[in-house]
């Protein structure tokens with residue numbers, strides 16, 4: 426746990442952008458750890474509640490709990506919906522980022538992995554399936570740049586956008602914990618995949634390039650919090 430707040434750009438109260446938080450070696454380490462995790466928990470296409478419409482992102486999870494969506498709704502569950510296996514452990518590099526940036530006295534329980542191909546996006550939503558709303562959501566990005574949109578607590582509040590680049594961290598906590606947010610699109614830059622050593626590790630999961638985003642979440646309230 427860090428006693429000092431993260432150095433970063435305060436986009437809104439509680440919403441802190443730390444550009445380039447992961448340097449090249451840390452990105453390569455995280456990509457390798459993720460590739461190992463995704464080999465155990467293969468990315469799959471989630472579906473919207475009720476309608477069953479497929480998401481444009483592919484997802485997987487690490488940690489004791491994983492966030493899933495299907496016709497039955499959104500929820501956290503301890504097992505992969507297709508293989509039935511427990512999710513693999515959260516990568517050490519992501520846990521270290523939580524310790525440095527989350528300022529929360531308990532570890533994350535879920536690490537949602539989103540894989541964005543060139544045309545994937547994520548509609549405006551709130552992350553509100555967690556009981557521990559006093560914990561931030563910590564986002565880490567690898568690969569292609571995304572146009573991340575954020576607004577306010579009400580869906581109709583005005584929105585702004587920020588580019589999330591490879592290695593960036595974004596802390597969504599405090600007054601911003603329940604803001605609406607989403608990903609409009611990837612920024613078409615060549616190549617779509619990360620430059621450098623993180624590229625080969627994630628190639629099998631993004632063969633045409635793209636972006637990988639992790640969101641670390643504390644789901645249950647810690648016993649002594």
Ligand SMILES: O=C(O)CCC(=O)C(=O)O
Nearest residue numbers: 537539552573608638640
């Ligand atoms: O990909 C991103 O930057 C955001 C992901 C997100 O909001 C989510 O998984 O809930």
Ligand SMILES: [Mn+2]
Nearest residue numbers: 550551552606
């Ligand atoms: Mn979200």
